[in-house]
Amino acid sequence: MTENTRATGAENILEMRSITKTFPGVKALSEVSLSVRRGEVHAICGENGAGKSTLMKVLSGVYPHGTYEGEIHFDGKLSTFSGIVDSEKAGIAIIHQELALVPYLSVAENLFLGNEIKGRGGLIDWNRTNGEASKLLARVGLAENPTTPIGQLGVGKQQLVEIAKALSKDVKLLILDEPTAALNDNDSAHLLDLLRQLREEGMTSIMISHKLNEIEAISDAVTIIRDGQTIETLDMRADAVTEDRIIRGMVGRDLDSRYPERESRPGEEILRIEDWTVGHASQDRLVVDHASLNVRAGEVVGIAGLMGAGRTELAMSVFGRSYGRYLGGRLYLHGKPVQARSVREAIKVGLAYATEDRKKFGLNLIDDIKRNVSAAALGKLATGGFVDANEEIKVAEDSKRSMNIKAPTVSALTGKLSGGNQQKVVLSKWIFSDPEVLILDEPTRGIDVGAKYEIYTIINRLVAAGKAVIVISSELPELLGICDRIYTLSAGRITGQLPIEQASQESLMVLMTKGGGLTTEPDPHPTTPSGDDLPPSGDDLTPQERTA
Amino acid sequence: MSGSTLTKDKPAPTPRTGTANPFVAITQNLRESGIYIAFVVVVVLFAILTDGLSLSPGNITNIVLQYSYVLVLAIGMLIVIVAGHIDLSVGSVVALTGAVSAQLVIGSSQPWWVGVLAALGVGLVIGAWQGFWVAVVGIPAFIVTLAGMLLFRGLTFFVLNNVSLSPFPQQYGKIATGFSNGLIGGNGYDAFTLLIAVLAVVAFAVSQVRTRIVKIRYQQVVDAMPLFVLKIVAVAAVVMAFAWQLANSRGLPYVLVILAVLILTYSMVMKSSVFGRQVYAIGGNLAAAQLSGVNVRRVNFWIFVNMGFLAAVAGVIFSSRSNGAQPSAGNSFELDAIAAAFIGGAAVTGGVGKIQGAMIGGLLVGVISNGMQLLGVDQSLQSVIKGLVLLLAVAFDVFNKRRSGVR
Numbered sequence: 001m002t003e004n005t006r007a008t009g010a011e012n013i014l015e016m017r018s019i020t021k022t023f024p025g026v027k028a029l030s031e032v033s034l035s036v037r038r039g040e041v042h043a044i045c046g047e048n049g050a051g052k053s054t055l056m057k058v059l060s061g062v063y064p065h066g067t068y069e070g071e072i073h074f075d076g077k078l079s080t081f082s083g084i085v086d087s088e089k090a091g092i093a094i095i096h097q098e099l100a101l102v103p104y105l106s107v108a109e110n111l112f113l114g115n116e117i118k119g120r121g122g123l124i125d126w127n128r129t130n131g132e133a134s135k136l137l138a139r140v141g142l143a144e145n146p147t148t149p150i151g152q153l154g155v156g157k158q159q160l161v162e163i164a165k166a167l168s169k170d171v172k173l174l175i176l177d178e179p180t181a182a183l184n185d186n187d188s189a190h191l192l193d194l195l196r197q198l199r200e201e202g203m204t205s206i207m208i209s210h211k212l213n214e215i216e217a218i219s220d221a222v223t224i225i226r227d228g229q230t231i232e233t234l235d236m237r238a239d240a241v242t243e244d245r246i247i248r249g250m251v252g253r254d255l256d257s258r259y260p261e262r263e264s265r266p267g268e269e270i271l272r273i274e275d276w277t278v279g280h281a282s283q284d285r286l287v288v289d290h291a292s293l294n295v296r297a298g299e300v301v302g303i304a305g306l307m308g309a310g311r312t313e314l315a316m317s318v319f320g321r322s323y324g325r326y327l328g329g330r331l332y333l334h335g336k337p338v339q340a341r342s343v344r345e346a347i348k349v350g351l352a353y354a355t356e357d358r359k360k361f362g363l364n365l366i367d368d369i370k371r372n373v374s375a376a377a378l379g380k381l382a383t384g385g386f387v388d389a390n391e392e393i394k395v396a397e398d399s400k401r402s403m404n405i406k407a408p409t410v411s412a413l414t415g416k417l418s419g420g421n422q423q424k425v426v427l428s429k430w431i432f433s434d435p436e437v438l439i440l441d442e443p444t445r446g447i448d449v450g451a452k453y454e455i456y457t458i459i460n461r462l463v464a465a466g467k468a469v470i471v472i473s474s475e476l477p478e479l480l481g482i483c484d485r486i487y488t489l490s491a492g493r494i495t496g497q498l499p500i501e502q503a504s505q506e507s508l509m510v511l512m513t514k515g516g517g518l519t520t521e522p523d524p525h526p527t528t529p530s531g532d533d534l535p536p537s538g539d540d541l542t543p544q545e546r547t548a
Numbered sequence: 549m550s551g552s553t554l555t556k557d558k559p560a561p562t563p564r565t566g567t568a569n570p571f572v573a574i575t576q577n578l579r580e581s582g583i584y585i586a587f588v589v590v591v592v593l594f595a596i597l598t599d600g601l602s603l604s605p606g607n608i609t610n611i612v613l614q615y616s617y618v619l620v621l622a623i624g625m626l627i628v629i630v631a632g633h634i635d636l637s638v639g640s641v642v643a644l645t646g647a648v649s650a651q652l653v654i655g656s657s658q659p660w661w662v663g664v665l666a667a668l669g670v671g672l673v674i675g676a677w678q679g680f681w682v683a684v685v686g687i688p689a690f691i692v693t694l695a696g697m698l699l700f701r702g703l704t705f706f707v708l709n710n711v712s713l714s715p716f717p718q719q720y721g722k723i724a725t726g727f728s729n730g731l732i733g734g735n736g737y738d739a740f741t742l743l744i745a746v747l748a749v750v751a752f753a754v755s756q757v758r759t760r761i762v763k764i765r766y767q768q769v770v771d772a773m774p775l776f777v778l779k780i781v782a783v784a785a786v787v788m789a790f791a792w793q794l795a796n797s798r799g800l801p802y803v804l805v806i807l808a809v810l811i812l813t814y815s816m817v818m819k820s821s822v823f824g825r826q827v828y829a830i831g832g833n834l835a836a837a838q839l840s841g842v843n844v845r846r847v848n849f850w851i852f853v854n855m856g857f858l859a860a861v862a863g864v865i866f867s868s869r870s871n872g873a874q875p876s877a878g879n880s881f882e883l884d885a886i887a888a889a890f891i892g893g894a895a896v897t898g899g900v901g902k903i904q905g906a907m908i909g910g911l912l913v914g915v916i917s918n919g920m921q922l923l924g925v926d927q928s929l930q931s932v933i934k935g936l937v938l939l940l941a942v943a944f945d946v947f948n949k950r951r952s953g954v955r
Contacts, residue, residue, distance in 0.1 A: 322839060343841040353839065361839050364832035366899050375829055376840040378822050387820045390766040429840070 012073075013038040013173060013204050019058055019070035028054045029068070029228045036173070036221075041195055041205045043219035043236075045212070046250055051228040052208050056175055060094050061087040075172060091172030095162045095179065103151030108133035110150050111165050136164040140194055156187025160194065174198070174205045180214060184307035192218050210446070212243040224249035247449060259481030260453065262460045264500075266484060267297035269335065270468040271351075271437045276329030278310075278317040278492075287313045287324060289492040295437060295468040300459060302479035303472045304508050305489035311472045312356060314489065315439045319353035320346035333436065347376060352435035354426050356442035356472070358419075362426040365415030369407060370396035372414050372425050377433040399428035404454060420451025427458055438462060439470045444478065456482050476505045488512045582944060583893055583905055587912050594919030602919050605797035608790065613724065613869065615914035616803045617642070617862040619907055621885035622892075623814050624858035626906040629889045630818075631851050632831040632898030633682065633689035637674075637696030638859045638885060642878030643704040645670050645863030650713040650873030653720055660720040667867075668860045674700065675856020676849075683848035697882070705875050714872025722802065724869035729799030737792070738799040745791030748808075749784045756780055803865055810861070815903045827851065831898030887913060887934070891941040913937065 014036040021029040029051050036042045046052050057063050059072065061081030072079040074090055081087045084094075101110050108130045117132060119125030133146035140160045150158060159179060166174055176195075180188040188211075195205055195218055209215055215222055216236070224231040224246065231249050234241045247258075271294060278288035287310045295301040305311045316323035318331065320343035331338050333349055340346035346353075355361040363372050373396045374381055381387050381395070396410035403424040407417055414425055423443065430438055440459070444452040459469055459482060473479050479486050480503055487497045488511035496511040594602040601607060621638050628635045648670050649663035674696070681692040715721070731740040756776070763770050771779065794800060818824035826847045829837040838844055862881070867873050892909025894901030913934060920930045 319839075320841075342843075343839060344843065347841045355839060360833075361835045364829055364836055364899065366832050366895070367828065371825065371828070375825075375837070375842075378825055382822050385821050385823065386816070387822060387825060389820055390762055390768070393768060394766055 011037050013075055014059075014206075015071075015073040016055070016059065017071045017073070019055065019068055019072070021054055021058055021063060021068040027228060029058070031070075032225065032228065032230045034223055034230065035233075036204060036206060038204055039199060039202050040220035041199055041207060041218050043215040043222040044206060044208045044225060045210065045215060045222060045246060046225035046231075050225045050250075052225055053177065054228075055225065056094060056177065056206075056208065059087070060084055060092055060175070088169060091170060092175065093166035093169060093171040093173070094175040095159070095166060095177065097178045099155070099158050099162055101150050101158055101161065104149055106147045107137065107144055107150050107153070107161055108146035110161060111136060111146075111168060113165075115169070132168075136168050137161070139167060140164045141190070141197075154187070156183045156190065159183065159187070159191060163194065172204065174203060176205060176207045178208055178210065180209065180211060188214065210448075212246050215246065216241070216243060222246060226250060250449060258449070258453065258477075260457050260460055262300075262463070262482075264299070264484045266299040267466065269294050269296045270333060271295050271470075272332040272335070273318060274330045274332070276314065276318060277327040278313055278323065278329075279325035279327050281324045286327070287492050288317060291329075291489070291492070291494045293487050293494060293497070295470055297436075297466045297468055298463045299485065300463055300469045300471060300483045302483035302486040303470060303489055304476060304479055304486055304512055306512055307474070309489040309512070310492040311489055312441055313492075315353055315441055315470070315472060318346075319343065319351055319439060322353075347433055347435070350434075350436035351439070352376070352430035352433055352437070353439045354423075354430050354441060354443060356445060358422050358426050362429075363414045363422060366413060368411045368413055369400065369405065369417075369425055370410040373399050373410075373428045373432055376429050380432070380434075395432060396428075399425075399432065403428050403458060418447075418451075420447035420454070423447055423451070423455060424458075427455070431462070435467070437468045437470065439472070441472045442474065443471060444473070444475075452478075476508055479503075479508075480505070488514075490514050582948070583891070583908050583912070583941070586941075587908050587915070590912060590915055590919075594915060594922070598919060598922045601922055602915070603793070605793040605795075607918065607922070608793045609797045609801065611911075611914050611918050612794075612801055612804050612807075614918070615910060616724070616807050617865045617869070618881065618884045618888060618914070619807055619910045620810060620858055620862040620865065621881055622888035622906045622910045623810055623903055624855040625882075625885040626889045626892070626894055626901050626903055627814070627818065627827055627851055628689070628855050629886070629894045630831045630898060630901045631827045631848065632834070633848070633851070634886065635678075635689065635693045635852070635855050636882050637678065637693040637700055638855065638862070639878040639881035639883075640697045640700035640704065641671060641674055641856060641859035642863040642866055642881055643873075643875070644674070644700045644707065645860040646867030646877055647704045647707040647713070647873040647875075649720075649864060649867055650716070651707055653716060654713045654872070660717060660723075663720060664723070664864050667864050668857065671856040671858075671860020671863065672853060673856070674859070675853035678856065679849035679852030682852055683845045689852075704877075708873060708875050710875060712872055712874045714870075716868065716871050721868055721871050723806075724803050724865045726802045727799035728802065737795040739795070741791055741795040741800040742788075744800060745787055749787050752783060752787075753780050806861070806865070810858075811903060811907060818903050823847065823850070828899060831895075831900070833899075884910070884913065887938045890945075891938055893945060895945070896942070909941070 012035045014034070016032065016034040019029050019032045019034075020027070032051065032055055034044075034055065044052050044055070054063075058068050061083050064082040065080040072081075074092065077090075079087075079090065081090070102113065105113070111133050112129055117125050117129045119128070130146045137144055137146065140163050142157060142160050142164070144153060144157065150161060153161070163174070163176075179191055183191060192214060195207070198205065207215070207219065219236050221233055221235050222241065223233040226249070234245070234249075272292075273294070274292045276288055276291045277286060279285070280287050289310075291310075291314055293301070293303075303311050303314070313323050317326060318340070320340050322343060326341075331340055331349075338349045340349055340351060359365060364375070370392050374387070374392050378387060381391050393410060399405065400407065400410055405417075405421050405424045405428070407421060414422055417425065427440075427443070443459070444455050447455070459471070463469055471479065471483060480500070483500055483503075485497060485499050486503050486508060488495045488508055490512055495514040498507060498511070591603075621642070625635060625638065645667035649667040652658045652666050653660055653663035678689075678692050678696055681687050682689045727738075728740055729738050731738075732743065733739055756779075760770050760776065770776070794804075818827070826837065826842045829840065829842055830844055830847055834844065863878070866877060870877065888910030889901060889906045890896065890909070891912055892901065892905030892907065894906065916933065916937060917930060920933065925933075
């Protein structure tokens with residue numbers, strides 16, 4: 001099975017041999033080996049829960065030496081890290097998915113946080129701090145003023161600052177955990193460029209990523225982990241490695257089709273949106289500009305658009321005006337005009353919106369599955385204002401079964417579920433509200449290949465039952481795989497619609513960039529909306545869209 | 549996780565039961581049962597230290613009378629805390645509602661019920677006022693109620709012209725110090741109290757059995773029969789022992805009846821009403837609640853109206869018990885109520901907490917204070933110990949959460 005044919009020896013900066021890590025009752029890693037050559041970009045991929053993060057925690061000393069079996073040789077020495085401080089000293093830096101930056105401190109202060117440059121009398125030497133910061137920023141291709149509060153930079157630039165911070169510590173091995181997960185295409189490209197440049201300077205990087213196209217584009221080797229075991233290490237240069245080849249390794253089977261078959265049989269129109277216009281929550285500009293679209297029973301309609309095109313904004317605004325300022329537009333259900341001025345009204349007329357950020361806006365993570373499932377339609381379970389707890393459990397158990405939610409019981413907390421199972425709970429919640437139209441915003445973001453397939457199956461089941469589904473997705477292949485018809489959105493305007501037979505990545509991209517979609521004014525200052533009509537904390541823009 | 553074993557469980561004709569071992573059942577959910585264990589330990593500890601004095605009929609009656617208003621406040625406070633807010637003004641509201649009542653009943657010689665109704669009315673208006681600022685304007689409850697604490701304290705001074713008012717006529721005083729005694733006689737003890745207790749136990753047993761039957765019909769996991777019976781017997785024993793002691797003292801205090809009604813009602817509201825569930829949803833994830841169609845403004849508004857109402861109830865009880873109104877009444881009551889909620893397992897971040905937990909939390913503080921008084925412990929040391937209990941209770945909660953890996 002393991003075809004680790006690559007040469008071992010002095011040229012390897014890192015050798016992890018037969019790493020086994022057990023938690024009470026679970027074997028998270030079993031005899032995992034990983035060798036990384038000096039100066040390469042080494043990708044690690046695997047489904048969620050395969051053990052990638054655990055492996056990196058072993059490497060960086062989060063799980064100290066002695067709590068695992070096996071050996072780690074780093075830079076020619078046997079490593080016995082007892083904590084993250086040791087691994088940093090040895091030259092290993094990890095950049096996590098969740099950035100560890102203090103938003104109100106300046107770029108320079110963040111760069112030297114915990115490692116401050118002191119002058120006379122132990123006070124901070126601000127001139128040198130800012131000067132050194134500028135040099136570090138230049139190394140990662142940033143021209144920002146080091147005194148800018150870091151919260152004012154987009155996520156993409158913050159990511160680069162994190163890398164600059166690692167560089168300031170004389171790092172030999174840079175580990176990036178899903179570095180582009182929260183970045184838009186531009187920023188992702190920039191980050192990959194930086195990795196290439198660092199590689200030329202001799203830096204070794206390990207990149208954990210779900211984005212196979214990026215792995216294909218940048219990495220020299222890829223190690224695939226599945227169920228806590230090393231499946232294989234592929235040399236991206238020697239072998240002709242395709243995305244499908246990597247997927248096969250990750251899921252352990254050939255995905256004949258990544259998308260389940262469905263017979264398209266659209267019926268009558270259910271929802272029509274006309275001239276929908278939305279103003280930005282805090283700025284004087286339009287984010288959705290006279291958008292019109294419709295969706296029929298039994299139809300999956302996609303909305304494609306680049307980051308910042310206004311997809312989420314359109315969807316949330318239609319769903320009870322949950323975003324921004326409503327400036328005009330009409331909603332029709334079954335040809336009749338309806339009002340949906342609040343989320344309640346929207347649910348009542350038969351709309352449902354499953355958010356793209358399920359942890360922040362979709363679930364109550366400290367509550368259990370059954371209460372999350374019933375949250376949007378509690379009235380259906382209540383008589384006289386009191387909820388029938390037994391019916392609720394029954395409903396949740398039905399959902400658990402039909403959606404294949406993997407959890408011990410429906411009383412399990414949603415915060416402990418994997419991303420895919422959380423998404424199934426969100427879908428259960430909206431399916432229980434019995435809508436006619438479901439708007440699914442990035443329904444498969446951050447979930448693994450197997451769970452994606454299940455989500456698509458659920459979508460197919462919904463349309464087979466006569467519902468209308470609108471899918472918003474950044475992944476064009478996904479839209480092409482599951483939709484009957486795709487609208488393109490650019491700079492808040494609908495720039496076209498293509499039936500699936502005529503749609504291709506290229507044709508969609510042309511429409512998505514029409515009307516200056518790429519040059520849309522970015523929002524460098526994410527605002528925190530206040531008041532009840534908006535979810536808190538910068539939700540008016542997704543993390544990706546906040547970036548420049 | 550033992551997920552596979554459970555999910556394999558196909559609905560079976562026989563009831564699916566949990567463990568029959570009470571010890572396992574208790575330790576399985578230490579976080580929930582920890583507070584009860586602590587309570588029992590403390591009660592036993594003080595019973596031993598005071599040679600049984602702490603469990604004497606007179607003392608038990610005393611504890612009920614003395615801490616009733618804190619428990620009433622703790623009910624409202626728990627709801628406020630679960631929703632992710634805090635209310636610092638309740639002490640001042642207790643004072644103001646008591647003062648208004650006293651001014652009417654003592655100052656203007658109105659009948660006792662006019663005073664009670666006026667106090668409750670003032671409580672509702674105050675609640676609406678604070679609810680407006682929190683829910684509609686969107687100012688953090690900490691600030692709104694901090695302002696309220698000063699505001700209503702000032703108004704109390706104003707209403708009372710800076711002097712205490714007392715005494716209340718007899719009927720008013722009975723609210724907090726009255727007993728139903730001798731209604732149906734009894735030989736040295738109050739038979740009526742025992743009758744009520746028996747009725748309560750029967751009602752509890754019947755509701756438990758009915759719940760169990762419905763649960764089995766829904767094919768849910770229920771406690772094993774021995775454990776189920778043990779639970780009912782244990783509750784019955786505790787209630788009857790408690791009632792026996794009351795009956796041997798002065799009978800059934802009215803205030804205990806008020807408290808029992810409030811606890812039962814609010815437990816049900818928080819456990820299974822749509823409103824209660826929306827409170828948990830808001831505290832757990834505000835944004836998700838909004839996007840699920842919860843009218844957050846309305847829920848927040850009514851949470852504070854309710855807190856105002858309960859503070860007024862506490863105000864009436866307290867003024868009745870202290871037989872008058874003082875400008876400084878109710879000082880630091882808010883802290884007792886907040887402590888009760890947190891000791892009882894409410895989460896500092898909102899979204900978690902139960903009425904029954906807050907009640908046990910309040911009683912725990914009450915029993916500790918009372919026990920220390922009986923032992924003649926110095927006032928200053930009492931405060932130190934109360935502080936440590938609060939700190940340890942929350943530390944225990946944090947530790948448990950970390951261990952179970954949530955958050």
